[in-house]
Amino acid sequence: MRKINNNEVIEALRSCLPYGVIGLHEPTFAGNEWKYVQECLDTGWVSSAGEFVGRFEKELAGFTGVKKAVAVVNGTSALHIALKLAGVQPNDEVLVPDLTFVATANAITYCGAIPHFVDSEEKTLGVDQNKLRIWLNQISKPRNGECFNSLTGRRIKALIVMHTFGHPVDLDPLLALCLEFDLELIEDAAESLGSYYKGSHTGNRGRLAILSFNGNKIVTTGGGGAILTNDEELAARAKHITTTAKVPHPWKYDHDQVGYNYRLPNINAALGCAQLEQLPDFLRRKRQLAECYRTAFELIEGIRFFCEPEFAKSNYWLNVLLLNEGNEKERDRLLELTAQNGIMTRPVWSLMHKLPMFKTYPCMEVNTAESIEARAINIPSSAFLGY
Numbered sequence: 001m002r003k004i005n006n007n008e009v010i011e012a013l014r015s016c017l018p019y020g021v022i023g024l025h026e027p028t029f030a031g032n033e034w035k036y037v038q039e040c041l042d043t044g045w046v047s048s049a050g051e052f053v054g055r056f057e058k059e060l061a062g063f064t065g066v067k068k069a070v071a072v073v074n075g076t077s078a079l080h081i082a083l084k085l086a087g088v089q090p091n092d093e094v095l096v097p098d099l100t101f102v103a104t105a106n107a108i109t110y111c112g113a114i115p116h117f118v119d120s121e122e123k124t125l126g127v128d129q130n131k132l133r134i135w136l137n138q139i140s141k142p143r144n145g146e147c148f149n150s151l152t153g154r155r156i157k158a159l160i161v162m163h164t165f166g167h168p169v170d171l172d173p174l175l176a177l178c179l180e181f182d183l184e185l186i187e188d189a190a191e192s193l194g195s196y197y198k199g200s201h202t203g204n205r206g207r208l209a210i211l212s213f214n215g216n217k218i219v220t221t222g223g224g225g226a227i228l229t230n231d232e233e234l235a236a237r238a239k240h241i242t243t244t245a246k247v248p249h250p251w252k253y254d255h256d257q258v259g260y261n262y263r264l265p266n267i268n269a270a271l272g273c274a275q276l277e278q279l280p281d282f283l284r285r286k287r288q289l290a291e292c293y294r295t296a297f298e299l300i301e302g303i304r305f306f307c308e309p310e311f312a313k314s315n316y317w318l319n320v321l322l323l324n325e326g327n328e329k330e331r332d333r334l335l336e337l338t339a340q341n342g343i344m345t346r347p348v349w350s351l352m353h354k355l356p357m358f359k360t361y362p363c364m365e366v367n368t369a370e371s372i373e374a375r376a377i378n379i380p381s382s383a384f385l386g387y
């Protein structure tokens with residue numbers, strides 16, 4: 001086992017960072033943010049109607065290459081609606097990575113459905129299609145073109161994949177697996193705006209995908225999210241149920257089903273339009289910072305900088321160091337040492353199956369996720385840190 005020299009790690013990080021205290025991920029407002037938000041205030045269009053919302057949606061669709069984007073109040077609500085539109089019903093199971101942010105699993109429970117946790121692979125930090133195939137071959141039973149879990153008797157309706165820290169999962173084999181097992185594929189692309197899989201933007205392979213524009217994401221609207229789809233009819237339904245299912249009419253309040261008040265306010269969309277203008281620059285800077293880290297860590301023993309898989313072009317949203325196996329005990333010491341040196345670092349999320357509210361839900365054997373959790377450290381990644 002190769003030992004880690006902690007001072008070498010600090011030096012490598014510092015060689016890519018400016019002097020002073022460095023946060024993990026901070027937003028940059030260097031463009032038209034003030035101007036566009038002021039326009040909302042001056043015109044009075046601050047809420048869920050107003051021209052920035054439609055413009056933001058069009059620009060999102062244009063950038064990601066999907067037919068339609070529907071802007072909502074956050075990524076979690078986008079997941080909630082995507083799951084509903086994919087046909088997830090109460091008591092269904094939805095396959096979801098054990099290694100994800102809690103919102104992915106929470107949204108499943110909002111539908112009355114049950115998260116079923118699956119393992120990740122170290123190459124992508126996303127769902128391991130080989131292990132999932134073996135698991136489904138073992139536990140699933142097809143019935144009338146649907147997939148059932150023979151252990152629980154429940155229908156398995158969908159698979160959510162997540163592009164961890166912006167690095168695309170290997171989508172094509174996962175899409176093939178979903179076809180084979182009659183599952184809907186939903187992409188949680190909350191972290192992967194600006195990340196490409198085999199030349200196409202993430203969020204294009206699944207029937208539905210979502211983005212998040214929370215304050216720590218690659219672009220921010222304060223809070224916000226979007227549903228992406230190449231299916232025009234699904235997009236129309238997404239828009240309808242996220243706007244209280246109001247039937248369009250000049251003055252009548254008619255609603256044809258239970259809807260949600262999930263529409264992104266104009267003031268947030270204004271921020272988003274200004275942010276999208278800077279996205280190419282953010283991406284360039286983030287890749288430059290990642291390249292600096294990659295070089296700085298090349299010769300350091302016992303730890304490595306995680307790089308995009310060969311089929312992907314990643315946004316490097318949140319950079320990650322992985323300790324070699326056997327060095328797990330060093331993680332907390334490095335987290336402390338970096339903090340003492342003014343460099344903010346974080347471990348990854350606690351695995352979903354360990355959280356009290358999800359403990360009793362189905363979970364395959366997840367030893368790779370466990371290992372990644374024990375060895376990963378997120379390091380400063382703000383776009384302005386790159387040149």
Ligand SMILES: *Cc1c(COP(=O)(O)O)cnc(C)c1O
Pocket residue numbers: 073074075076077100101103104162188190191212213214223224225
């Ligand atoms: C941020 C995030 C979300 C949720 O987004 P919010 O806008 O904070 O609701 C969902 N999934 C993943 C993987 C995320 O990182």
